[in-house]
Amino acid sequence: MTAQSAGPVINPDRVLIFDTTLRDGEQSPGASLNVEEKLTIARQLARLQVDIIEAGFPFSSPGDFDAVQRIAAEVGTPNGPTICGLARARKEDIQTAAAALKEASKWRIHTFIATSDIHMKYKLKKERPEVVAIAEEMVAYAKSFTNDVEFSPEDAGRSDPEFLYEVLERAIAAGATTVNIPDTVGYTTPDEFGVLIRGIKENVPNIDQAVISVHGHNDLGLAVANFLAAVQNGARQLECTLNGIGERAGNASLEELVMALHVRRSFYNPFFGRSPESEEPLTGVNLKEIYRTSRMVSQLTGMIVQPNKAIVGANAFSHQSGIHQDGMLKNKLTYEIIDAQTIGRTENQIVLGKLSGRNAFATRLKELGFDLTETELNKAFVRFKDVADKKKEVSDRDLEAIVNDEIRQVPELYRLEHVQVSCGDKSCPTATVTVRMPDGSDRTDAATGTGPVDAVYRAISRIAQIDNDLIEFSVQSVTEGIDAMGEVTIRIRHTDTVFSGHSANTDIVVASAQAYVSALNRLAAALQTEGKRNPQTETVSIG
Numbered sequence: 001m002t003a004q005s006a007g008p009v010i011n012p013d014r015v016l017i018f019d020t021t022l023r024d025g026e027q028s029p030g031a032s033l034n035v036e037e038k039l040t041i042a043r044q045l046a047r048l049q050v051d052i053i054e055a056g057f058p059f060s061s062p063g064d065f066d067a068v069q070r071i072a073a074e075v076g077t078p079n080g081p082t083i084c085g086l087a088r089a090r091k092e093d094i095q096t097a098a099a100a101l102k103e104a105s106k107w108r109i110h111t112f113i114a115t116s117d118i119h120m121k122y123k124l125k126k127e128r129p130e131v132v133a134i135a136e137e138m139v140a141y142a143k144s145f146t147n148d149v150e151f152s153p154e155d156a157g158r159s160d161p162e163f164l165y166e167v168l169e170r171a172i173a174a175g176a177t178t179v180n181i182p183d184t185v186g187y188t189t190p191d192e193f194g195v196l197i198r199g200i201k202e203n204v205p206n207i208d209q210a211v212i213s214v215h216g217h218n219d220l221g222l223a224v225a226n227f228l229a230a231v232q233n234g235a236r237q238l239e240c241t242l243n244g245i246g247e248r249a250g251n252a253s254l255e256e257l258v259m260a261l262h263v264r265r266s267f268y269n270p271f272f273g274r275s276p277e278s279e280e281p282l283t284g285v286n287l288k289e290i291y292r293t294s295r296m297v298s299q300l301t302g303m304i305v306q307p308n309k310a311i312v313g314a315n316a317f318s319h320q321s322g323i324h325q326d327g328m329l330k331n332k333l334t335y336e337i338i339d340a341q342t343i344g345r346t347e348n349q350i351v352l353g354k355l356s357g358r359n360a361f362a363t364r365l366k367e368l369g370f371d372l373t374e375t376e377l378n379k380a381f382v383r384f385k386d387v388a389d390k391k392k393e394v395s396d397r398d399l400e401a402i403v404n405d406e407i408r409q410v411p412e413l414y415r416l417e418h419v420q421v422s423c424g425d426k427s428c429p430t431a432t433v434t435v436r437m438p439d440g441s442d443r444t445d446a447a448t449g450t451g452p453v454d455a456v457y458r459a460i461s462r463i464a465q466i467d468n469d470l471i472e473f474s475v476q477s478v479t480e481g482i483d484a485m486g487e488v489t490i491r492i493r494h495t496d497t498v499f500s501g502h503s504a505n506t507d508i509v510v511a512s513a514q515a516y517v518s519a520l521n522r523l524a525a526a527l528q529t530e531g532k533r534n535p536q537t538e539t540v541s542i543g
Contacts, residue, residue: 010177010209013272015261015283016237017254018213019045020054021297022067023086024251024542025241030491030498031301032522034411038067042075044296047369048289050081050254052108054239057086058100059093063529068100076104082148086542089113089138098145109142110180112152112542115159115167128163136170143175150178152215152542157183161196165203172204178211178237182542183226186219186249194229201234213237215542216252218244223252228260232271242297243305243312255294255311255343258285263337288344292369295397299404302489302500304474311343352399354388368396370403380406390506391483398485401478401504405514413438413524414464419513421452431455433513435463438524453512460513464520466527468492468499473512478504488515492523499523 022038022045025031033041038055045053055071056064068085076083083104087093089111101107113124113135120126126134135151142149151171156164168179181200183193197214201207214230214237216223227238244253261268261282269278294312298305307314317340340346352364358381365372365380372380383406388394418434429452434444443463449455457470472491477484486508490501501519505511 010211012211012236014236014281015231016051016211016213017258017283017285018052018054018084018237018239019048019050019241019254020215020239020251021045021241021245021254022071023054023056024215024239024247025245025297025301026056027247028245028250028301028303030500031245031303032499032526033067033300034525035063035067035070037300039070039074041293041297041300042071043371044289044293044369046075046077046080047286048293049284049286051284052082052084052237054084054086054110059087059096061529065096065100068097069103072101072104072107076101076107078105080105082106082108084108084110084150087111087142089134091138091141094138094142094145098142101146106148107146108148108150108178109146110150110152110542111138111142112154112180112182113138114155115153115164116155116157117160118158119155132167132170135167136174139171139174139176147175147177149176150180150213151176152180152182154182154542155184156181157188157193157196157216158185161199161203165200168200168204169206172206172210176210178213179207180213180215180237180239180542181230181235183214183216183223184542186217186223188216188226189220189222190225190229193226194233197230197233197235211237213239215239217246218249218251218253221249223250224256224260227252227257228268231261231268242294243303243309245297245301245303253310254285255290258283258287258290259311259338259343262287262342287342289369290343291345292400295400296404299400299487299502302491302502304476304489311338312345316340317345352384352388352394353392354385356388356394364396364399365403368399372403387485387506391485395479397478401485401487405502405504411521411525412436413521413528414517416460416513416517417442418444419456419510421455421509423452423455429455431459433459433463435460435517437463452509456509456513457516460516460520464524466494466520466523468494468520468523470516471498475508475512486511488512490515490519492516492519494523494526497526499526 055068058065058068072083085097085101087097097109139151153167212235214227214235216226238257240254241251242254244250265282266276269276361381380403383402415436417436421431423429428448430448432446434442437443445459445462447455447458449458471493474489476487485504485506487504488511491498499519499522501515503511503514
């Protein structure tokens with residue numbers, strides 16, 4: 001078959017950013033996204049100007065195939081990022097990935113097989129020669145579809161280096177243009193990882209024909225440090241996620257890596273043959289889109305960013321100490337190494353109110369990066385007017401919450417129609433709830449609880465009758481002030497699977513009810529499609 005996509009530039013003079021938020025990041029418990037939500041994030045990743053988007057694992061389920069296919073067709077434009085699909089070292093996986101990706105202008109197949117002794121013995125049940133042969137054959141097979149092929153030796157961090165060199169050499173000879181070195185279990189330290197990358201540079205004869213990439217998890221909190229050590233030793237592609245989300249303790253954080261390379265470029269420039277004083281960027285990322293992208297990923301996945309998270313956390317640019325405040329008033333550089341505006345984090349500009357018209361609303365949403373259909377815009381505008389009647393001023397963050405809450409929802413099998421609560425320090429909290437059922441009928445029930453939210457959840461649970469356990473409930477204020485919108489994020493567990501729900505409202509009880517219904521809709525949708533996902537691919541991961 002004729003290859004249909006050109007390969008990447010070999011040995012780039014900058015660091016390529018490979019975003020795997022939509023593949024590895026989505027494997028965070030409760031962070032599953034529907035096709036529309038994936039497409040929304042992919043469009044924003046294109047605005048962020050990442051080099052490669054790993055859109056998913058097409059063979060794993062029809063839903064993942066559809067998501068990758070739509071992202072390839074709608075985001076994989078000639079001037080956009082390369083769209084990548086993951087595939088095990090199996091012909092069926094590779095064929096499916098190629099079918100999903102082929103509409104993109106630039107696309108990549110990413111195939112992998114484990115190379116550590118523990119994985120080969122207990123998971124693959126194969127000897128080293130068999131693994132080498134499979135890697136070589138499957139890379140060549142992927143090459144028959146596209147010139148852009150990435151190969152990963154899973155659990156490279158715990159693999160025998162000499163065997164790793166052999167596998168990589170054979171994979172490159174078979175056509176791999178990127179070789180990715182995964183620290184699959186987050187085991188290595190920066191010094192070890194740097195030595196591993198340097199060893200590959202020095203001992204794989206044809207390494208100059210491929211880009212060295214790295215992928216790693218944060219089990220010991222060392223993922224970002226490991227990646228920066230890898231850059232010092234020759235790695236030129238970093239596989240990372242927004243907010244560091246991912247399996248277990250997550251992946252290396254995109255925003256931390258990009259900003260470390262930006263703020264400390266005088267330190268890293270010599271590793272690229274530049275003078276320390278060079279102002280040439282080390283990545284192609286649009287820094288001003290970082291904060292907006294982080295917020296979008298957090299809202300759509302339901303994965304809350306911890307306040308003290310580097311770069312994008314709520315406290316990242318806050319100063320409470322009197323000494324710090326005094327220094328900041330005299331010169332920001334005394335206690336800040338990053339200007340918040342660099343990452344697109346500015347003071348909330350109050351631009352809209354209840355007298356603002358539809359055109360002003362639509363214009364501001366477009367400036368914020370939202371690309372809505374006419375139907376979505378109309379729906380969001382109705383919600384905006386409702387919020388504007390309750391709040392004197394509506395901020396950009398309010399607008400983001402409105403759009404993500406009103407538009408970016410899962411299909412409504414259940415819909416909250418009415419919620420009313422009665423509570424107080426001398427009364428029994430009681431809630432009356434009406435829910436539109438999947439068959440179109442309305443069902444009303446009432447319940448008591450330890451508080452108003454507990455009562456609401458008990459009433460909804462009795463109506464929906466879907467077994468689940470509430471395992472997390474979180475409330476955050478969107479902005480400051482007594483009239484601020486509140487964002488509620490919850491997680492519920494059904495058997496061994498976690499589902500998240502998210503909503504924002506000026507009434508926190510209503511937001512809580514809507515978030516619970518959102519989570520139930522995700523759970524109900526999963527139950528409807530149960531059996532369509534290939535169980536053999538459920539926990540597949542390269543790192």
